[in-house]
Amino acid sequence: MQQPVFAANYADRIGFAQLTRQAFEGVDLQPLRDQLLGRITEGTAQAGEGLDLSLIVQLLGDKEAGLAIQSEVLTFHQLFRTPSAAPKPGLRLLALAADIDMGGNTPIDFLLEGSDIELLTLYVVKGVGLPESLPAHDVAIVVASDSEECRDALALIEEVAPRWPRPLLNHPGLIGNLDRDKLYRLLADVPGLDIPATVHATRAQLTDLASGRIACGAIAGELHFPMIARPRGSHAGVGLAKLDDAAALEAYLTARKEQDFFVARFVDYVSPDGLYRKYRLAMVDGKAYACHMAIADRWDIWYLNAYMAFSEEKRAEEAIFMRDFDHAFAARHKSALDEMSRRVGLDYFIVDCAENQNGELLVFEADNTAVVHNMDSPAVFPYKPLQMRKIFTAFTAMLSRHARAGEGRAT
Missing domain, CATH: 3.30.1490.20 (ATP-grasp fold, A domain)
Known part of the structure; x- marks a missing residue:
């Protein structure tokens, strides 16, 4: 498998981050949907526009129709570009994705926000597989999830991974470690860590x-x-x-x-004040970063049902959690976090966790596709942009480090 010296035959698209941000901010995506549908009807739509349409349809609530559009597009085109913010990209990242719904691949373009990194996404499709020649890139990362729908894509990537011409992050053979039942067996005896x-x-x-x-x-x-x-x-x-x-x-x-x-x-992880606290961490290059802290009076917490935006007191606690994370939460659980990162073996993944009543790190789940974003209003969450930029900076620094390490390989 050799990389070509010629330009890749990619199709440009708006991409996941921009379209999701518009939906998050309440922008009506229906006019854009109708415009793209019209271009498809006329036969003038480009492949990237078809992929954007599939995402818009999913964001508007019709997952089945969106997936059908995506699968149809991927039968004739698999490589897409999300341009960088810089006029000239400083690094080319190739993401290896699967034909799955919008939550099934790592939403990696959020992590590249504001960087000079050009993102190429290659969809590995059953029956089509990988191209004989890969598009030129500096570093690659597998973004397909551990779900059943991604197994064929992961197997195809794993088959050629030993011959990959550039550094390949999030090795496909390790992503299966994130399965709920496999993760328990992997982490069951880690000191200071509780995983049911x-x-x-x-x-x-x-x-x-x-x-x-x-x-x-x-x-x-x-x-x-x-x-x-x-x-x-x-x-x-x-x-x-x-x-x-x-x-x-x-x-x-x-x-x-x-x-x-x-x-x-069931582990009752309620705090002494009667509230539950659940944390999302990003593990980047072996180091933990705070993504969010949800506080609620119910055990089944997600950030949205904790209603953090409606409580100044909760947000103040989350701000302290982020500010003091390195020498508080991360320091308390350093040994458990380090060992978890070592055993999972992925360069980037997300952990949802809490602290049990013995003060141990209580792990609920880990995956590589949770959304880590900077979409929350800075007026309501003034402490979040700085924290998100820390994560984004760590992620892009990891990519650059691996790209430099791979400069001597075939190009």
Whole structure:
């Protein structure tokens, strides 16, 4: 596999970050959608415009239609460019993506915000695979997730990874470590880290458990009520529930149609003041960075349902968390964070976590595709832009370091 010396046959696109920011800020994307649809009807649309249209349709709430548009575009074109902010790019990054919904690949263009890095995204599509000659680039990164839909793409990339002509970050063979059940086995014995065993359970097993025909231990040794359940493959809290007893499990199964689930013991991580605190960290080049802190009176916290924007007191606490992170939270959990980063082995990933009542780092999940952004209003969150820029700077510095290390390879 050799890199060509000629210009890549890429298609320009607006990209994930710009379109998502517009949606986040309340911009009506329907006129742009209609304009792009018109160009497709006329037969004048470029491939990049088709990919932008697929994202707009997803942002407007029609995931199925958006994915159909994307898959159609990717049958005839797989390489796309998101231009850098600089007139002349200082570094060329090649992102290897899968044909999946908008949350299934690392939203890497957010991390490149304001940089001089040109982003090329190559979609690795089943039946098409990788091109014989790669587009010229300084460093590459795998952005496909650990989901089932990405397995074929990851396998194709892993097959050629040993012969990759430039540094390749987030090795495809390591991304599977982020699966909920694999992550537990990887981190179970890390000192100072608490990660509940997340195990696969079939509907039949849970039905037997609900009826008393089997005990929790028949599914997993440490499993007991109360437990957490979620459909296998679900994200963003879809189908997530705390089940206090067999009756609650029976009611849960009645309300769900899925056949496969993940279950885990429930850890009550409530703070002494009766509130729950959940943290998102970015692990960049082996170092932890604070992304956000959500505070709520419920255990199932996401940043949005914590309503941080409506509480000056919560935001003040989050500001202190970010300001003091390196010598407070990160220092308390340095050993656990370092060992977790070493075992996971990825150059960049995200961790959602808390502190349990013994003061240990309680890990809920890790992935490589969570959105890390600088879209929040600086008027409401004046402390966030500086923190986000720290993360972005660390990420781009990591890319530059690897690019320099790979300068002696084939070009």
